[in-house]
Amino acid sequence: xxxxxxxxxxxxxxxxxxxxLNPDDKKKKCDxxxxxxxxxxxxxxxxxxxxxxxxxxxxxxxxxxxxxDLEERDGANNDGDxxxxxxxxxxxxxxxxDCGSITTDALSTTETxxxxxxxxxxxxxxxxxxxxxxxxxxxxxxxxxxxxxxxPLCLPPDLALIAPCPLASPTLDFxxxxxxxxxxxxxxxxxxxxxxxxxxxxxxxxxESGNPxxxxxxxxxxxxxxVMNAIYALASAHLEYRGVSxxxxxxxxxxxxIQGLAQLIEAGGKATHKNELLAAIMLLVYYEVLVQKGRxxxxxxHLRGALTIMExxxxxxxPTSIFLERAFRFYDVITALSLGTAPIATAPAAGCLIxxxxxxxxxxxxxxxxxxxxxxxxxxxxxxxxxxxxFSLKNELDxxxxxxxxxxxxxxxxEFETTSQAxxxxxxxxxxxxxxxIVLKDGHLESIKGQEMPERDLLNSILHNALAYRSSAFxxxxxxxxxxxxxxxxxxxxxxxxxxxxxxxxxxKGPMGALLWPLFVxxxxxxxxEDRASAERTFGEYDTHQGMTNIDNAWGVVREVxxxxxxxSVTPYxxxxxxxxxxxxxxxxxxVVLG
Numbered sequence: 001x002x003x004x005x006x007x008x009x010x011x012x013x014x015x016x017x018x019x020x021l022n023p024d025d026k027k028k029k030c031d032x033x034x035x036x037x038x039x040x041x042x043x044x045x046x047x048x049x050x051x052x053x054x055x056x057x058x059x060x061x062x063x064x065x066x067x068x069d070l071e072e073r074d075g076a077n078n079d080g081d082x083x084x085x086x087x088x089x090x091x092x093x094x095x096x097x098d099c100g101s102i103t104t105d106a107l108s109t110t111e112t113x114x115x116x117x118x119x120x121x122x123x124x125x126x127x128x129x130x131x132x133x134x135x136x137x138x139x140x141x142x143x144x145x146x147x148x149x150x151x152p153l154c155l156p157p158d159l160a161l162i163a164p165c166p167l168a169s170p171t172l173d174f175x176x177x178x179x180x181x182x183x184x185x186x187x188x189x190x191x192x193x194x195x196x197x198x199x200x201x202x203x204x205x206x207x208e209s210g211n212p213x214x215x216x217x218x219x220x221x222x223x224x225x226x227v228m229n230a231i232y233a234l235a236s237a238h239l240e241y242r243g244v245s246x247x248x249x250x251x252x253x254x255x256x257x258i259q260g261l262a263q264l265i266e267a268g269g270k271a272t273h274k275n276e277l278l279a280a281i282m283l284l285v286y287y288e289v290l291v292q293k294g295r296x297x298x299x300x301x302h303l304r305g306a307l308t309i310m311e312x313x314x315x316x317x318x319p320t321s322i323f324l325e326r327a328f329r330f331y332d333v334i335t336a337l338s339l340g341t342a343p344i345a346t347a348p349a350a351g352c353l354i355x356x357x358x359x360x361x362x363x364x365x366x367x368x369x370x371x372x373x374x375x376x377x378x379x380x381x382x383x384x385x386x387x388x389x390x391f392s393l394k395n396e397l398d399x400x401x402x403x404x405x406x407x408x409x410x411x412x413x414x415e416f417e418t419t420s421q422a423x424x425x426x427x428x429x430x431x432x433x434x435x436x437x438i439v440l441k442d443g444h445l446e447s448i449k450g451q452e453m454p455e456r457d458l459l460n461s462i463l464h465n466a467l468a469y470r471s472s473a474f475x476x477x478x479x480x481x482x483x484x485x486x487x488x489x490x491x492x493x494x495x496x497x498x499x500x501x502x503x504x505x506x507x508x509k510g511p512m513g514a515l516l517w518p519l520f521v522x523x524x525x526x527x528x529x530e531d532r533a534s535a536e537r538t539f540g541e542y543d544t545h546q547g548m549t550n551i552d553n554a555w556g557v558v559r560e561v562x563x564x565x566x567x568x569s570v571t572p573y574x575x576x577x578x579x580x581x582x583x584x585x586x587x588x589x590x591x592v593v594l595g
Contacts (some may be wrong), residue, residue: 010515012078014155017096057110063440074311089353158262165529173525178193187247188232188248191229191239191246192218193238194235195213195235196211196213196214198235198238199238202512202546202548203286203373203513204358204373205371205372205462205514206370206371206511208358208361209357209362209365210360212323212372215319216323216324217283217323218448220230220275220276220279221279224264224276224280225256226260226261226280227276227280229254229256229257229260230279230283230439232248233250233253233254233256233257233283233287234290236248236249236250236253237287237292237549238290238291240291240549250287250291252291254287257280258284260348262279274309274316275318275319275320275324278321279320279323281302281305281306281309282324282328282331283585284302285299285327286303288593289593290549290550293549293579296365297336297339297591300341303331303332306328307345310328322451323356323373326371326372326373328345329348329381329385330374330381330514332344332385333385335595336391336392337517337594338517338593338595341392342389342393342520348381349382352382353371353378353382355378356371357372366438367455367459369434370459373514374514375465375466375511376432377514379430379433379465380473383427383430384405384469386422386423387473388475390420391420391480393412393415393419394481396412397413397416408586419437420482420494423477424446427473427474437449437536440463444460457510458508458511460504460510461506461509461510461511461512462505462510464504464508465501465505465514465518468498468502468518469517469520471494471495471497472517472519474499475491475494475495477527478576479496480579482578486525491525495522495526498519498521499522499526499531499534499535500534501518502515502518502519502535502538502542503537503538506538509545512546515595516551519542520554520581520592523535523538523558524561532595539551539555553592554592557581557585560587560588565580
């Protein structure tokens with residue numbers, strides 16, 4: 001027996017029943033003889049009666065914390081009074097807290113650590129055989145391995161009367177009901193829940209020791225209304241796209257976040273506010289890119305603001321700053337590729353980006369070569385950054401030629417040709433960095449030792465995402481930069497490869513948050529029935545999984561591109577229109593950032 005056995009015996013106390021000292025004895029009804037009942041007289045034990053109290057019946061309320069429903073049991077007093085009878089040497093104070101729970105004062109830290117903080121490592125977990133009996137409402141579960149969740153659990157009968165009490169918790173601790181510290185409104189707590197349990201998982205590659213949006217971004221919202229409102233806006237807009245109303249419009253939260261951000265900047269831009277500012281801005285970028293319709297031109301301004309803040313305090317090596325900077329670098333490149341603008345930040349040097357893991361990730365993790373936001377494309381990203389600069393460089397060269405600025409045109413032409421050739425060679429040489437003892441065989445990852453790979457599907461999905469980026473980078477280079485026709489052999493080879501990789505990424509059901517750019521670029525140039533059918537299937541499954549507005553917008557552009565390409569393919573213009581999808585997007589009034 002462990003030290004807690006005495007306390008656990010109290011769990012067996014039920015109304016009108018006697019608690020035997022010997023666990024082998026059967027429970028017997030107390031005959032309530034005074035001053036000493038027969039059972040206690042038989043055992044020479046002191047007999048104690050509590051004062052008779054009126055029965056308190058309380059309904060379970062999801063907003064009231066952990067509530068025990070006191071229901072009548074067979075054999076209870078006919079007068080409806082509760083009769084608590086404690087016999088033997090076990091005397092421990094039992095009290096009812098403000099939430100209606102029944103707790104003991106001597107619960108160990110192990111029993112109470114389900115009142116959780118963002119870095120808690122334990123969770124309430126029970127076996128299937130245990131999950132029965134009294135239901136105690138909604139518990140906050142914080143698992144460092146996966147997520148913060150709001151999960152109704154049924155506790156076994158022997159835990160029904162000493163559930164942990166939801167005490168007032170310190171800053172950044174989570175209490176019952178779920179996410180109560182963020183808002184007293186159930187609808188807004190539901191938005192935090194949706195952000196944690198749905199959205200945060202859709203936009204990262206790696207979270208074996210926790211999700212960085214939960215670990216690093218969510219805690220900032222506790223004392224920062226701009227961050228909080230940006231979370232509300234993002235979660236609300238994602239639900240709205242799926243046809244679910246949260247009661248308050250996402251646009252309201254977006255406007256509140258923008259106003260709060262402006263006020264925070266006007267307050268002086270203190271160093272202590274840096275991460276709050278960056279978090280609010282990056283969440284607004286996600287809002288504009290993923291769920292807002294037709295306003296993606298604002299993204300460039302948000303990214304410029306983020307860069308200004310990062311440059312104002314260089315050298316910040318906190319996990320939050322590093323994570324937010326990585327998010328900035330991702331969207332800086334994706335926005336440039338999507339809108340035909342130059343990236344804002346300078347390109348990272350080759351080899352300077354290393355995979356960014358979530359907090360407390362094990363060193364020997366099979367995902368050690370996977371970046372939280374870039375997947376297995378970490379070493380590809382410096383190449384992607386230089387590729388994203390080529391379109392604006394090409395336009396600058398074309399303008400110099402048209403305006404007869406011969407000297408400037410000569411310099412730009414040399415830069416353009418040198419850079420584009422270097423990018424093509426780098427793409428030819430690039431290979432994803434695979435985990436140790438794992439090889440790529442017939443398009444799939446396998447262990448060289450023949451061992452089981454629990455993460456096989458996850459790693460395969462991440463791998464094919466990175467390979468799709470490489471193939472679509474070739475498509476972008478040949479079509480948008482070099483101006484090859486859609487039916488050129490090199491274009492179609494990489495279109496076909498990229499669509500295969502995209503379909504495999506979706507089929508393995510792994511992370512898909514960064515798949516839109518390679519899928520869109522390849523799909524726009526698909527001309528065969530096979531490739532178009534593959535693109536349509538992948539877009540459908542991808543949209544179902546992610547539920548983002550920009551995916552639906554991008555698919556609409558692809559369909560219109562196919563239509564116009566088929567109509568114009570017999571003309572020289574149709575075969576050489578290297579920028580067809582940009583023109584179609586403009587005609588449709590859609591500005592899609594393919595993040």
